[in-house]
Amino acid sequence: MIVLASASPRRRDLLSQLVKSFEVMPADIDETPFELETPEEYVLRMAREKAEATIEKSSLGVRDLIIASDTSVVIGDTILGKPTSLDDAKRMLRSLSGQTHSVMTSLCVCNGGLNRVATRNVVTEVTFREISDLEIQQYWNTGEPQDKAGAYAIQGIGGIFVQHISGSFSAVVGLPLFELSQLLSEFGVSALKENIHE
């Protein structure tokens, strides 16, 4: 069985582009960064902990394949998770306005015995145009920023702020398709074979 250890509807949609049949089993973990952790260490730890929590909660075994991921927006040395309030979103979007930031999306693919674990961190550079405070308020009112890292969604209305992207669009949305297909093939799963029309 292939298991997606995620509550994200974006990740479910993206994974369904690669594999036909999988179960969704969200993991509930503490997402607080450690004090001296780099953003890369943080996103890789998050993906691994989501995979481990799901294995434990659902008693998955060596024959199961687990996929977990984490997306964080990084500006300078600051990790931006999901905004908890309008003020939080304002702080985030003001810091991204007119600047280039990194979106880090980590992947952890492993079996339920954790004797085979493969991880990847995919970094995408995103440049925003300048955004006014009025636009931030209006954007918040659309309801889109609330459950998104960095308080925006490139695949939604937030796309109007994105002047340039260098890297992986699917990684910014939540699951890097190129890198995930590479990891899956290491575990014997071929996205093309999975999708042969019968």
Ligand SMILES: Cc1cn([C@H]2C[C@H](O)[C@@H](COP(=O)(O)OP(=O)(O)OP(=O)(O)O)O2)c(=O)[nH]c1=O
């Ligand atoms: C930057 C950006 C993030 N996001 C989303 C992807 C992730 O769902 C979310 C980041 O939060 P995550 O903590 O990575 O994921 P999640 O809590 O939604 O799901 P789970 O931990 O159960 O896997 O932000 C977009 O949809 N579009 C974007 O442009």
